[in-house]
Amino acid sequence: MEPARGYIISGGIEGKKRLNLLAGVLHGHTQLLLQANGLVPGASFFDVGCGGGDVAVMAAKIAGSNGMVTAIDFDKEIIALNKKDAEDKGISNILYNTQSAYDISYHNQFDVAYSRFLLSHLTEPQMVVNNMLKSVKPGGRIIIEDIDFSGHFCYPACTAFDEYVRLFTATAKKREQNANIGPCLPSLFKAAGIAQINFDVIQPVFAKGDGKQMAVITMDKIKDAVVAEGLADAQTVNSIITDLEAFTNHPETIISLPRIFRVWGVKD
Numbered sequence: 001m002e003p004a005r006g007y008i009i010s011g012g013i014e015g016k017k018r019l020n021l022l023a024g025v026l027h028g029h030t031q032l033l034l035q036a037n038g039l040v041p042g043a044s045f046f047d048v049g050c051g052g053g054d055v056a057v058m059a060a061k062i063a064g065s066n067g068m069v070t071a072i073d074f075d076k077e078i079i080a081l082n083k084k085d086a087e088d089k090g091i092s093n094i095l096y097n098t099q100s101a102y103d104i105s106y107h108n109q110f111d112v113a114y115s116r117f118l119l120s121h122l123t124e125p126q127m128v129v130n131n132m133l134k135s136v137k138p139g140g141r142i143i144i145e146d147i148d149f150s151g152h153f154c155y156p157a158c159t160a161f162d163e164y165v166r167l168f169t170a171t172a173k174k175r176e177q178n179a180n181i182g183p184c185l186p187s188l189f190k191a192a193g194i195a196q197i198n199f200d201v202i203q204p205v206f207a208k209g210d211g212k213q214m215a216v217i218t219m220d221k222i223k224d225a226v227v228a229e230g231l232a233d234a235q236t237v238n239s240i241i242t243d244l245e246a247f248t249n250h251p252e253t254i255i256s257l258p259r260i261f262r263v264w265g266v267k268d
Contacts, residue, residue, distance in 0.1 A: 007121050008171045008225040009218065011075045016052045016082075018217050023054030025211040025257070029202055030116070030145070031058055037264045038112045038141040039063065046110040046135055047071040048101050048128065049118030053082035053094075059114075060086075060094045070110070072099040104131035111137060116145040119185070123176040129192045136267050142194055143264040148182035151203065151259030152215070160243035161255070164219045167226050167240075174229040182261030194265035205256040212255050216244045 009015060023030075034055075039045060045059040050071035060069045071094060073079055079098045086094050101118060113132040119125035132142050149169050154161045172179040182201075189197045206212035223237045232240075247253055 006123070006175050006177070008168070008175060008177070008222050009121075010221045010224060012077045013081060015075070015221065016078050018214075018221055019052030019078075020054055021210050021217070022214060023052055025204065025209075025214065026260075027054070027058065029204070030055060031062075033143065033145070033262055033264075034059065034112070034114065035062065037143050042066040043111040044109065045069045046106065046113040046132070048104070048113060048115040048132055049073055050082065050096070051078065051117070053078075053085060053096070055114065055116060056082070056094050056096070057086065057089070057091060059112075060091050063093065065093065067093060069094045070097070070106075071095070072097045072101065072104070074098065074100050101128040101131065104128075104135055106135040108134075108137050110135055110140060112141045112143065114143045117147060119144065119146050119188075120149075120172065120179055120181045121177050125178070125181065125184075126188055126191060129188045129194075133192045133194055133267055138267055140267045141264060142189070142267065143262070144185055144189075145260055145262045146182050146185060147179065147258040147260060149179035149258045151182075152256060154215075154247070154253065154255045156253065158244070158247045158253070160240045160247060161215065163240050164215060164244055167231055167237075168218070168222055170231050171222060171225050171229050174231070175225075179258075182259060185261050185263040189263055189265050193268075195268045197263065197265040199261060199263040201259060201261055203256055203259045205254055207254050208251070211257060212248055214257060215255050216241060216248045219244055 041064045047056045056071035076098045169179045
């Protein structure tokens with residue numbers, strides 16, 4: 001991922017907590033996707049922009065003792081935390097490295113290269129797709145999941161939620177990122193020269209639980225970037241968070257995750 005100044009969601013230990021929560025919500029969806037696309041016992045797996053490390057851990061368990069996971073992220077603090085998590089869990093087949101996705105130098109090394117919610121935070125996403133293609137062996141799989149934030153919804157209508165969606169999208173745009181990159185992914189795959197391109201779309205929706213909390217948690221984690229970009233002052237942002245929290249905690253409301261495009265293909 002890019003330097004922290006470009007990433008609109010705060011990182012470090014608090015960022016990892018958010019990512020771990022989100023990973024728990026999506027665990028089953030992602031596991032089925034990966035197992036259908038080359039993640040098998042003995043596989044070599046490359047997690048690009050690994051965030052909180054949850055997918056790396058999942059992949060390590062599936063790949064088993066004869067497989068290996070390499071996981072990179074630009075956030076040094078998160079990588080250090082992930083290493084400790086792996087040690088605490090007794091997982092020895094994950095290699096964590098602090099590295100930008102722009103600087104990938106692996107060639108023909110992995111059976112599967114994967115990324116989730118990374119490209120929407122980058123100014124040069126095509127470069128990363130190209131790098132992921134280079135990193136896999138001939139016949140290897142490239143899998144990317146990312147968001148179409150415009151598809152994020154709630155019920156009933158909520159002004160604070162609408163402001164959250166607007167501010168997230170606008171803050172990303174200010175930093176030359178695309179919060180609605182999901183529908184662009186098949187074109188990025190095609191431009192990279194990836195073959196056998198397929199995709200689907202998922203969108204979990206929640207009336208309670210961790211998934212329902214993701215919107216207000218994310219709004220809290222982008223508040224510094226929103227203020228820094230001059231899109232709202234701190235008082236306004238805090239008011240949005242307060243109202244969105246109240247809406248989230250109401251038992252009769254529902255909140256979705258952003259629409260998630262999942263695209264996969266093969267290296268010829």
